[in-house]
Amino acid sequence: MRFFILKILAFTVLAFAPLSASNHVESENLSTHKEENYHSQSLTHMVKGFIASTGIVAILSPDPDELSSTGKPMSDFHKSWGRVLMILIVFLLFYLGIKKGFEPLLLLPIGFGGLLANIPVADIAGPHGFLGVIYSMGLANEMFPIIIFMGVGAMTDFGPLLSNPKTALLGGAAQFGIFGSLIGAVALSQYTDLFSFTLQQSSAISIIGGADGPTSIFIASALAPELLGAIAVASYSYMAMVPIIQPPIMKALTTEAERKIKMTTLRHVSKLEKLIFPLMVLVLAILILPDSTPLIGAFMFGNFLKESGVVDRLSDTMQNALINITTIFLGLGVGSKLAADQFLVADTLGILVLGIVAFSAGTAAGVLMAKLMNMFPGTKVNPLIGSAGVSAVPMAARVSNKVGMEYDRTNMLLMHAMGPNVAGVIGSAVAAGVLLSIFK
Amino acid sequence: MxxxxxxxxxxxxxxxxxxxxxxxxxxxxxxxxxxxxxxxxxxxPVATPSAPAQSGNSKAKVVAAITAAIKFHRESK
The missing domain is CATH 1.20.5 (Single alpha-helices involved in coiled-coils or other helix-helix interfaces)
Incomplete structure (x- = not known):
């Protein structure tokens, strides 16, 4: 009996021995594998390896296996000289931002993001690079544009609109730029072989006509993320060029007598009206177009905090610290889409052209709407404020004021133009909501 | 189609x-x-001219407080 037990014991020991032995071998294998990561190299070998990893080599003889930050194969041009070309384009953005003062707050972060995204080897815009992380943190999920909208809401004064509500119609008319260029984009894809934009892509491009950077980015990342870089760059560049683009259109569509129309002084708006207004617009948005409430809700949240007058700390943070931090991240995230393989494509050219068409059409529609309103009885509207209906707050309103002053030094249109200007923000948010609701 | x-x-x-x-x-x-x-x-509400009166009132209070503090300080020496 005892012998039997011993036998079993011996058997179990024998049976387990090889198992533990193999365990041991495995762990040994692992440790040798770790050691194999580095083995002694000759100095010439090391130098050769180092040279192969430099930027010069990466540009001159691109790695055939390198994938783009989205994990797709790239052409040799996009891996080598395309990157150099993009870096030169980025320098142009720096020049425009610093020397010409074109929206430097956005063009500089976007430009620098673009510079970083075009560095070979480092893969900064890839899923594990810091630009890629910023992109997925707040742009892929449309977070940053919403936060920017809160800040813009906290900076907006709806007083001029409240004291002359009918000027909101001008902000509506200017949204024609969005839908006009949408038709332009689909017509180009339908009848020519140059471009083949889908309806989603066309919608994302045409929202440039809303002249509202955050809205453009919001829609582009929802409908056509592959075009985000070009759309954002076009949108902000054209917003910066409002003082150049708009005046010729405004002058071409108005007579001198119309440009000299003086508008009645704005009535005083009480604090309570300003406090109720954001809630009222939000309720309207909830009832009519819930798809627009992410944008309008954030906007009105910022405005409500400002007008409440009891949370100055919060509204101050939104207007300054929060919007500044988000602008840095938004700019870098958009810049990550300026990688050569995504930006140096024929579509970008189409986006730039359609963008300026959208912008001009919006300006023209706003001016024409003001002329139409003057045909009805009631107080007259100076058609120059119609162009401020494209959002671009407050630049477009300043342009209206400046053109008005050219013809009559005493004609101050700035506050009158702020009405259509802020209505334009609401209008483009509504237009964005309509486009989102169509593609749901 | x-x-x-x-x-x-x-x-x-x-x-x-x-x-x-x-x-x-x-x-x-x-x-x-x-x-x-x-x-x-x-x-x-139309702006009432009560504002200066209020500030005068609070000024008087501040003066009173300072006087009391000085008095307390001297007495405690």
């Missing part, structure tokens, strides 16, 4: 511009009603 994109584009435009204008017209009506209601029921 392939969808005609341009026809779709015009549909988008009709719906989009229609919604934008409908929204803004409603907003204009709501603004007009709202400002009428606010002006009728909650007129802004």
């Amino acid at each position: 392939e969808t005609n994109l341009v026809v779709e584009g015009f549909k988008f435009m009709a719906l989009g511009m229609g919604t934008v204008f409908a929204f803004l017209v409603l907003m204009i009506f709501a603004m007009n009603i709202m400002s009428k209601v606010v002006h009728k029921f909650f007129p802004e």
Whole structure:
């Protein structure tokens, strides 16, 4: 009996021995594998390896296996000289931002993001690079544009609109730029072989006509993320060029007598009206177009905090610290889409052209709407404020004021133009909501 | 049959511009009603000249407090 037990014991020991032995071998294998990561190299070998990893080599003889930050194969041009070309384009953005003062707050972060995204080897815009992380943190999920909208809401004064509500119609008319260029984009894809934009892509491009950077980015990342870089760059560049683009259109569509129309002084708006207004617009948005409430809700949240007058700390943070931090991240995230393989494509050219068409059409529609309103009885509207209906707050309103002053030094249109200007923000948010609701 | 994109584009435009204008017209009506209601029921109080009196009052309080503090300080020496 005892012998039997011993036998079993011996058997179990024998049976387990090889198992533990193999365990041991495995762990040994692992440790040798770790050691194999580095083995002694000759100095010439090391130098050769180092040279192969430099930027010069990466540009001159691109790695055939390198994938783009989205994990797709790239052409040799996009891996080598395309990157150099993009870096030169980025320098142009720096020049425009610093020397010409074109929206430097956005063009500089976007430009620098673009510079970083075009560095070979480092893969900064890839899923594990810091630009890629910023992109997925707040742009892929449309977070940053919403936060920017809160800040813009906290900076907006709806007083001029409240004291002359009918000027909101001008902000509506200017949204024609969005839908006009949408038709332009689909017509180009339908009848020519140059471009083949889908309806989603066309919608994302045409929202440039809303002249509202955050809205453009919001829609582009929802409908056509592959075009985000070009759309954002076009949108902000054209917003910066409002003082150049708009005046010729405004002058071409108005007579001198119309440009000299003086508008009645704005009535005083009480604090309570300003406090109720954001809630009222939000309720309207909830009832009519819930798809627009992410944008309008954030906007009105910022405005409500400002007008409440009891949370100055919060509204101050939104207007300054929060919007500044988000602008840095938004700019870098958009810049990550300026990688050569995504930006140096024929579509970008189409986006730039359609963008300026959208912008001009919006300006023209706003001016024409003001002329139409003057045909009805009631107080007259100076058609120059119609162009401020494209959002671009407050630049477009300043342009209206400046053109008005050219013809009559005493004609101050700035506050009158702020009405259509802020209505334009609401209008483009509504237009964005309509486009989102169509593609749901 | 392939969808005609341009026809779709015009549909988008009709719906989009229609919604934008409908929204803004409603907003204009709501603004007009709202400002009428606010002006009728909650007129802004006219600025009263009581402000300087108040500040004078608080000044007197500050002076009183300082005097008391000085007195306390001297007595405690």
